[in-house]
Structures are given as C-alpha cells and as structure tokens.
Amino acid sequence: MFELKKGALYVVATPIGNLGDLSPRARDVLAGADRICAEDTRHTRQMLNALGLERPLLALHEHNEDARVAQVLSYLQAGESLALVSDAGTPLISDPGYRLVRGLRAAGVTVSPVPGPCAAIAALSVAGIASDRFCFEGFLPNKSTARRERLQALAAEPRTLVFYESAHRIEECLADMRAAFGDAREAVLAREITKLFETVLDGTLASIAESVGADPNQRKGEFVLVVAGAPEDADAALREGRRLYAKLAEVMKPSQAAKLAAELSGAPRKALYGGE
Structure with missing residues (x-):
C-alpha cells in the first residue's frame, strides 16, 4: 500500500461515472487518510461504501471553504494525513478547493496531486477537435445576459473552448453559442461520460442543437461542450x-x-x- 506522508494534503481525483476508473494509488490514499475533505459527504460516503472503505469525513464546499482552512491546517500540523475529493473528477476544476490549497501552501504544507479522471480532458480526448491549445471556461453564467456577453467575448478566441453545462440549460446554452459563434462552428457535445448512457455528438453547433432538441434523452445528464476555436482571421x-x-x-x-x-x-x- 502507498505510504502517506504525515502532515500532507492529497488532492485525489475520483471517478466521473465508472468506479473502475479510480486508480490503485487513489484508493490507497483514501484508505489511509486520517480524514477526507469532501464536497458532499453523503456522495463521498456512498463511494467509500462501494469501495469497502470507512473514513472520517469533513464537509468542505463553496459556502464553508474559507472557514475550514484553519481547521484543516490544525489537523495537518498535528501530523494527520488528509485527502481532498470533489463529488466527481479532479478537485478544484470547477469545484471547491483552491482557497484551501492556497491557504495550506502559504502555510508551508505539502499538497500532493493524485491524478485521475477529469470530464473536460476526457471529452477533449474523444472530440477530434484541435487539442494542442485549448481554453477551459467551465460553467457559463446562469443568467442569459451575462452568458451571452461571456460568449461574445470569446467569439474570436482561436483556441479550442471547453465548457461544462447542466441539463436544464443545455438548449439555451447551445442557442447562445450559435448566436455568438455562428451556426457553422465545429463542436462536440459529450454527455454522461463513462456512464451507461454516454453519448458523443459531433458536427456543427446548429446540427448538435437540432439533435438535442429532437431527442429528450439528449437533454438529460451532465454535459461537456468542446467548441472549435475561431479561424485565424x-x-x-x-x-x-x-x-x-x-x-x-x-x-x-x-x-x-x-x-x-x-x-x-x-x-x-x-x-x-x-x-x-
């Protein structure tokens, strides 16, 4: 089993759908950590139960992250080894954690990555769109006006763009992208990556929007949108x-x-x- 360093925080990537994607080292870290900082303790406890593990959990989410830094630091300074996980994928990527990591690093604490699944990288790897240079935008603003302004600001971005989106906004998001980038912009929509109903739609923004609008199943789940960058001119x-x-x-x-x-x-x- 991997031996954890005392007084260190391990940032652990967890599966985005298929539990088999958890690396052996990630499992060892979760099994050996004195505590696990989790975005949603209920969700993480379900994952641990499926792995046959039981560890003390500490809730750490966007609403309490700042207040947790001192508490986590005290555990680490006492010689404990802690792990940080999000609900799925790599922590800090459109998930809480960067304030904690920044605070701990400023205090001289060792923060070590345990790499693994990430929805953005997984989608990019199967998109067939230029991936040598890309720009990760995460979730767009909820409000339509702010979302359109953000997209318009990206209209001339030459790098491939990667977005996260939820089921209840996917149609609106595609419509706004068509308005900002044009119907003919090449794109890929990856849905439910690594899960039972995984689908990957490719084509233009117009054709993808048409497919999503015509099939209710394509409006369910979690989405990653990969959009080709603007032409050089x-x-x-x-x-x-x-x-x-x-x-x-x-x-x-x-x-x-x-x-x-x-x-x-x-x-x-x-x-x-x-x-x-």
Missing part, C-alpha cells in the same frame, strides 16, 4: 467589425449599424451588438 474581422460599428452607430440605429458592420467585416453581428 476572426480576430482581425472582429476588430474591423467593431471599428465599423462604432462609426456607423453614429448615424444609424445600433441594430442596423451592427447588421451592416457584420456584413462588411464578416464578424458575428452578436459580437458587435447585443440587441435583436
């Missing part, structure tokens, strides 16, 4: 579109100015003006 087109829009908006309605500037520059209209 998109940044220049966007700059020119914004320049034209600023001039045209001085003499015509903003919506008309955006439409004309988009036609002349090739930039997405939504990236120039948020109105209809």
Whole structure:
C-alpha cells in the first residue's frame, strides 16, 4: 500500500461515472487518510461504501471553504494525513478547493496531486477537435445576459473552448453559442461520460442543437461542450467589425449599424451588438 506522508494534503481525483476508473494509488490514499475533505459527504460516503472503505469525513464546499482552512491546517500540523475529493473528477476544476490549497501552501504544507479522471480532458480526448491549445471556461453564467456577453467575448478566441453545462440549460446554452459563434462552428457535445448512457455528438453547433432538441434523452445528464476555436482571421474581422460599428452607430440605429458592420467585416453581428 502507498505510504502517506504525515502532515500532507492529497488532492485525489475520483471517478466521473465508472468506479473502475479510480486508480490503485487513489484508493490507497483514501484508505489511509486520517480524514477526507469532501464536497458532499453523503456522495463521498456512498463511494467509500462501494469501495469497502470507512473514513472520517469533513464537509468542505463553496459556502464553508474559507472557514475550514484553519481547521484543516490544525489537523495537518498535528501530523494527520488528509485527502481532498470533489463529488466527481479532479478537485478544484470547477469545484471547491483552491482557497484551501492556497491557504495550506502559504502555510508551508505539502499538497500532493493524485491524478485521475477529469470530464473536460476526457471529452477533449474523444472530440477530434484541435487539442494542442485549448481554453477551459467551465460553467457559463446562469443568467442569459451575462452568458451571452461571456460568449461574445470569446467569439474570436482561436483556441479550442471547453465548457461544462447542466441539463436544464443545455438548449439555451447551445442557442447562445450559435448566436455568438455562428451556426457553422465545429463542436462536440459529450454527455454522461463513462456512464451507461454516454453519448458523443459531433458536427456543427446548429446540427448538435437540432439533435438535442429532437431527442429528450439528449437533454438529460451532465454535459461537456468542446467548441472549435475561431479561424485565424476572426480576430482581425472582429476588430474591423467593431471599428465599423462604432462609426456607423453614429448615424444609424445600433441594430442596423451592427447588421451592416457584420456584413462588411464578416464578424458575428452578436459580437458587435447585443440587441435583436
């Protein structure tokens, strides 16, 4: 069995669906830790039960993370070995934990990764979209206006974009992406990765949105969206579109100015003006 270092925190990646994806070293760390910091103790206890393990759990989530730092530090300074897990996947990746890790590192504590599953990387590995350079955006804002603004700001990003999304927002998210990036932008939608009903849809944003809208099953579960980056000339087109829009908006309605500037520059209209 892997021997844990006393006074160290181990950041442990856990399965995103298939329990068989837990590494032997991750299991050893969970079995040997004096305590396990968990985003949801009920969820983690179910996983431990399935592994035949029983360890003391300490809830650590976005609402109490700051307050937990001193408590966790006291356990570590007393010579305990602790593990940190999220509900699924790699902790800190769109999950709580970075404040704890930052605080412990500032205190001189050893923080060691136990790598493993990550939904973003898993989706990227099967997408068939350029993966040499990518930008992880995690979850987009809940409110539509903020979500559209974020997407419009990414319209000219040349790197592949990776997003997380939930079932109740997936259709709205795809619609907003089509408006910001264009119907023809290449994308992949990975759903329920490593689980029984795993599906991977590829094509354009328009075709994926059509598939999701036509099949209720494709609107269930957890999603990762991988979207191809903008063409190399998109940044220049966007700059020119914004320049034209600023001039045209001085003499015509903003919506008309955006439409004309988009036609002349090739930039997405939504990236120039948020109105209809």
